[in-house]
Amino acid sequence: MVKSKFFVLRKDNADDFFSSINRKYTIEESETDPIYYEFYDTFDSRFLNSGMILVKYDKNVIIHRNDAERNNCFISLDSNMPSFCNDFPDSDFRNFLSGVVGDRAISKIASIYAERNQINVRNKEAKIVARIEILYIKNMFEIGARKEIEIVTIKGIRGYDKEFSSIVKIIGEIAEGLIRGNYWINVLGMLGVKPRKYSAKLDVKLSAADTSYHAVKLILLHMLNVIMINEEGIKKNIDTEFLHDFRVSVRRTRSALTQLMGVFNDTIVQRFRTDFEFLQESTNIARDLDVYIITVNQFKELLPKELVVGLSPIIDYLICEKLREYRELALLLASSRYKKIIHEWKLFLNSDNTDKYVGECGLEPLNRTANAFVFKSIKSVNKRYERLLERDEPENMHRLRIGCKKLRYIMEFFASLYPYSIYKKAVKSLKSLQDALGVYQDIQVQKNMLMDIFEKLKSKNKLNDVTPLSVGYIMRVLEDKQRVTASDFNVLYDKFNALINKKEFKEVIV
Amino acid sequence: MKIVALYSIKGGVGKTAASVNLSYLAAKCGFMSLLWDLDPQGASSYYFRIKPKLKGNIKKLITKSSTIEKNIKGTDFNMLDLLPADFALRKVDLLLNEIKKSKNVLKKTLSNSKDEYDFLFIDCPPGFTLLTENLLGVADFVLVPLIPTILSLRTYEMLSNYIRDEKLNKLKLFSFFSIVDRRKKMHKEIMADFMADRKNILHNYIPYSSAVEKMGYHKTPVELYGMNSVAAVAYRNLWEELKDLLY
Numbered sequence: 001m002v003k004s005k006f007f008v009l010r011k012d013n014a015d016d017f018f019s020s021i022n023r024k025y026t027i028e029e030s031e032t033d034p035i036y037y038e039f040y041d042t043f044d045s046r047f048l049n050s051g052m053i054l055v056k057y058d059k060n061v062i063i064h065r066n067d068a069e070r071n072n073c074f075i076s077l078d079s080n081m082p083s084f085c086n087d088f089p090d091s092d093f094r095n096f097l098s099g100v101v102g103d104r105a106i107s108k109i110a111s112i113y114a115e116r117n118q119i120n121v122r123n124k125e126a127k128i129v130a131r132i133e134i135l136y137i138k139n140m141f142e143i144g145a146r147k148e149i150e151i152v153t154i155k156g157i158r159g160y161d162k163e164f165s166s167i168v169k170i171i172g173e174i175a176e177g178l179i180r181g182n183y184w185i186n187v188l189g190m191l192g193v194k195p196r197k198y199s200a201k202l203d204v205k206l207s208a209a210d211t212s213y214h215a216v217k218l219i220l221l222h223m224l225n226v227i228m229i230n231e232e233g234i235k236k237n238i239d240t241e242f243l244h245d246f247r248v249s250v251r252r253t254r255s256a257l258t259q260l261m262g263v264f265n266d267t268i269v270q271r272f273r274t275d276f277e278f279l280q281e282s283t284n285i286a287r288d289l290d291v292y293i294i295t296v297n298q299f300k301e302l303l304p305k306e307l308v309v310g311l312s313p314i315i316d317y318l319i320c321e322k323l324r325e326y327r328e329l330a331l332l333l334a335s336s337r338y339k340k341i342i343h344e345w346k347l348f349l350n351s352d353n354t355d356k357y358v359g360e361c362g363l364e365p366l367n368r369t370a371n372a373f374v375f376k377s378i379k380s381v382n383k384r385y386e387r388l389l390e391r392d393e394p395e396n397m398h399r400l401r402i403g404c405k406k407l408r409y410i411m412e413f414f415a416s417l418y419p420y421s422i423y424k425k426a427v428k429s430l431k432s433l434q435d436a437l438g439v440y441q442d443i444q445v446q447k448n449m450l451m452d453i454f455e456k457l458k459s460k461n462k463l464n465d466v467t468p469l470s471v472g473y474i475m476r477v478l479e480d481k482q483r484v485t486a487s488d489f490n491v492l493y494d495k496f497n498a499l500i501n502k503k504e505f506k507e508v509i510v
Numbered sequence: 511m512k513i514v515a516l517y518s519i520k521g522g523v524g525k526t527a528a529s530v531n532l533s534y535l536a537a538k539c540g541f542m543s544l545l546w547d548l549d550p551q552g553a554s555s556y557y558f559r560i561k562p563k564l565k566g567n568i569k570k571l572i573t574k575s576s577t578i579e580k581n582i583k584g585t586d587f588n589m590l591d592l593l594p595a596d597f598a599l600r601k602v603d604l605l606l607n608e609i610k611k612s613k614n615v616l617k618k619t620l621s622n623s624k625d626e627y628d629f630l631f632i633d634c635p636p637g638f639t640l641l642t643e644n645l646l647g648v649a650d651f652v653l654v655p656l657i658p659t660i661l662s663l664r665t666y667e668m669l670s671n672y673i674r675d676e677k678l679n680k681l682k683l684f685s686f687f688s689i690v691d692r693r694k695k696m697h698k699e700i701m702a703d704f705m706a707d708r709k710n711i712l713h714n715y716i717p718y719s720s721a722v723e724k725m726g727y728h729k730t731p732v733e734l735y736g737m738n739s740v741a742a743v744a745y746r747n748l749w750e751e752l753k754d755l756l757y
Contacts, residue, residue: 120586126729127559128586158591159583 003156005168006183007175008149008190009134017152020170021121025129025163028120035135038111039188040081041195042104043233043242048195053184054097054106056081063096064184073097083107084239103294105239110193113138121167129163131155140191149190153183200226200245202252206416212369213354213362216263219413220256221349223249228342235330237323240290247287250279255409260373262361268348269359275341286329289322292449299450299474310470313463314453370414377407378500385493394440397489401437404430422505429496436489443482450474512756513620513630515649519665521636524655524688526553527722527732528745529633534731535749537590541628544582544591548602548645549635552595558585559729564596569605575619586730591627599635606640616644638668646678651756655688655716658700684755686748687715712755714747 009017021027040054041047047054053064061081063073075093083105088094119132133153152171156164172178179186188194204222206215226249233242254276257269296315300308332338348357361369384403388396408430415423454471457463499505516529526549533545547554552562560583570577582591606612620630634645646652654669656662666685673683685708691697705711716722719741721732728735732742 125559125561157584159581 003161003164005154005171006179006186007152007154007171008177008179009152010174010176016174017171020174021132021167024166024170026122026126028122030118030120032115032117032136035114035116036111037114038081039109039184039193040106041109042101042106043196043238044104044198045109045195046100046104048185048188048193050100051182051185052100053182053188055184061093063093063100064182081106081108103239104241107238110140110188110191112140112191121163123163129157129160130167131157132167137187137191149187151179151183151187198229200248202412202415204416206366206414208365208367208417210366211363212260212263212366213358215366215370216256216260216413217349220253223253223256224342224345224349227253231333234326235333237326237330240294243283243287243290243329247280247283250276250283252409252412254280255406256413259377259406259410260369260413262359263369264357264362265359268357272345272348275345279338279341282332283329286322286325288449289318289325292453293318293322295446295449302477303470303473307466307470307473310464310466310468313457313467314450314471317453317457317462366414367417370417373410374407374414377403377410381407382497394444397437398441400489401434401441404434404437408434425499426496426505429492429499433489433492433496436492440482443478447475447478447482450478511625511627511630512651513632513649514651514653514752514756515632515634515645516653516655517632517634517642517645517649517669518636518654518656518662519638519642519669520657520662523657523662524716524722525549525636526557526633527725528653528655528686528688528716528748529554529631530557530725531731531733531745532749532752533590533629533631534587534733535746536629536631536753537587538733539749539753540589542589542626543629543631544593544627545585546593546630546632547595548599548641549595549633550597550599551635552597554633555592555594557725557729557731558592560585560592560594562595562597564594564598568596568598568602572602572605572615573609573619578619602641603639606644612640613643613647617648620648638672646673646676646681649681651682651684653752654683654685656685656704657689658687658697658704660700663700663704682710682755684710684712684752686712689718690715691718712748712751714744714751716741716744716748719744 018027035057038056040056047063055062055064056077059076059078061075061077065072073093073096075088075091077088082088084103085094085098085101085106088097115136115138117134117136119134120128121130121132123129131154133155135151135153137149137151152175154164154167154171202219202222204218206218227246230242230246230249233239234246254273257264257273257276261269293315296311296318299311303311351357354362361372381400381403384396384400388400408427411418411423411427411430415427450471454463454467457467514532516525516532518525529545529547533543537543545554545558547562555562564571564581566577566580571581578593582593584590585592606615609615632645632649634642654666656666670683673681687701687704690701701715705713717740719739721736721739721741724735725732732739732745736742
């Protein structure tokens with residue numbers, strides 16, 4: 001393994017640097033060459049947060065996984081940097097990229113202009129025993145940093161470990177500091193580029209002794225932040241995750257308002273329930289279209305190669321509809337109605353006027369009300385399950401699924417009150433049950449969507465010759481899938497039921 | 511990993527120059543390459559400015575892959591490493607004599623080494639010894655430089671007969687003409703006759719060139735100081751032909 005070490009050089013010590021090494025070795029400098037680096041990441045900094053860097057210079061796009069060059073992932077691009085993983089050429093690079101970014105768009109987070117000087121260090125036999133690269137970072141765009149930094153990289157040559165150590169020692173004595181970990185993450189950090197700490201997941205630390213009113217407000221504030229953070233990405237239609245996270249937070253907010261009865265007074269609940277219902281409904285079509293586009297692209301995998309082209313009119317139609325719907329969404333998010341809802345919701349959540357808004361159980365300690373809410377929700381799930389056993393109908397299955405989702409949300413709200421292992425087991429079990437209950441319904445939605453669009457395009461004479469065959473093929477595959485959808489939710493329900501009846505669960509939750 | 515042994519019973523035929531230049535061109539082409547300087551004279555090591563000195567004893571070197579890995583040194587060129595020579599390599603045959611099933615020692619050692627390289631070029635010492643038998647057993651491809659002289663062809667016949675008698679059927683034996691003086695009528699005639707008779711001779715040859723002799727002065731492959739020289743062009747052509755044969 002070839003060793004590398006990175007140092008930050010003190011600017012006034014550049015001469016010392018050369019003379020110190022020259023005492024023992026011969027230095028051979030190359031011409032200084034200009035180099036322009038562009039750094040990319042997703043909105044939620046998936047690369048930086050996982051200790052990786054996506055960098056482009058010239059035609060080279062590299063994912064630096066760590067400092068060892070052999071573990072890096074590389075591709076050469078003749079085109080501009082694509083925004084989505086699927087737009088990269090089919091390669092190991094794309095497979096790795098897909099694992100990190102998924103459906104998220106990648107965009108430029110910083111670019112650096114630097115001058116690079118490469119130096120060969122030779123021993124008495126004139127053999128190169130180490131290489132040194134000095135990177136003079138001159139300018140940082142996007143964030144406007146003007147700090148100049150000089151980074152020294154010492155690269156060892158196999159079999160010349162003693163020489164490497166000796167050069168590291170020499171430079172270590174005159175350098176400002178040693179860079180540990182990922183080189184570029186450190187450099188970007190020095191220039192002020194830090195990973196965004198964003199997660200749509202609920203991660204609110206609550207205290208059991210806190211009042212329910214205060215604690216629920218903290219939960220709702222977190223969700224309001226998620227809603228606001230994602231507005232810009234929706235307006236610019238950057239990727240589907242912005243709307244997804246926005247809607248999850250809107251849905252959770254609605255769920256909190258309807259399920260956590262008595263924490264706030266009725267006036268507040270009624271007022272904002274209507275507002276968030278409006279936001280949910282206004283974003284339904286756009287989200288459906290996002291999901292349909294993902295689904296129809298997945299249908300391509302089901303089709304024989306020659307039938308894939310039949311889906312083109314459907315995809316084109318969906319993309320066109322999506323663009324139109326996102327334009328509407330941008331207008332909504334810029335509208336005075338939307339701004340008023342968010343502004344007033346924010347005012348309420350930040351208000352200190354407890355007396356005015358508190359409900360009948362709002363001042364009770366959180367652990368008591370939280371347990372009561374969880375218990376009530378479990379009872380509701382049980383009732384819905386019994387109803388499904390009485391009448392095995394898709395409608396009852398859907399109701400049970402919604403009940404599970406509501407219970408999961410409540411448990412997620414109060415997650416920090418419970419031992420992590422118990423909470424994790426319960427949520428995992430609920431999620432599996434929810435997924436199993438949803439398979440049938442999800443396939444039904446896909447079938448309906450496909451047939452609706454097919455009929456619509458047929459009436460407008462916008463199908464190609466292959467489309468009827470492609471749609472017919474997919475419908476058959478979906479129907480087969482729907483038929484074999486085993487009703488294994490009974491087993492999953494029993495598992496969930498057994499879990500919540502365990503002593504350890506009852507002791508902490510019910 | 512493909513193992514290419516540059517070998518000749520006869521000395522002074524251009525094995526080392528070919529080893530150095532071909533391994534360099536392979537690395538330049540993007541193949542991770544290792545050159546093993548097995549000749550105790552250490553000329554390949556010298557051309558890469560690496561001391562012909564090994565850590566540990568020679569017995570360990572030929573029997574333990576970990577000792578081979580410890581002794582590998584990076585050259586001045588990307589993707590090209592060198593396992594240097596050592597004067598003690600002159601005793602390899604004595605050591606092999608002491609080991610049971612000595613014909614397969616190197617095969618066993620190299621099969622245990624990490625699959626780090628695309629190519630292993632071996633600069634073999636001249637002569638025909640136990641080490642030679644080991645090398646013929648381990649190489650995928652034996653490349654024999656031939657000076658177009660009667661004696662040189664005679665030693666090549668000896669090698670061909672040995673391979674036939676030992677039934678080393680999997681071994682690919684190829685030769686190429688080296689140190690060719692196109693002004694000499696005899697060189698031209700010998701080359702023409704030999705090429706007419708044989709299939710396993712490369713069409714490209716290395717001419718006699720002062721550029722090759724200067725390798726000792728520059729201590730680098732010819733490409734680095736005489737890119738447009740006849741010798742550099744000849745090595746490039748030879749490498750292209752060899753690459754096609756290897757893949």
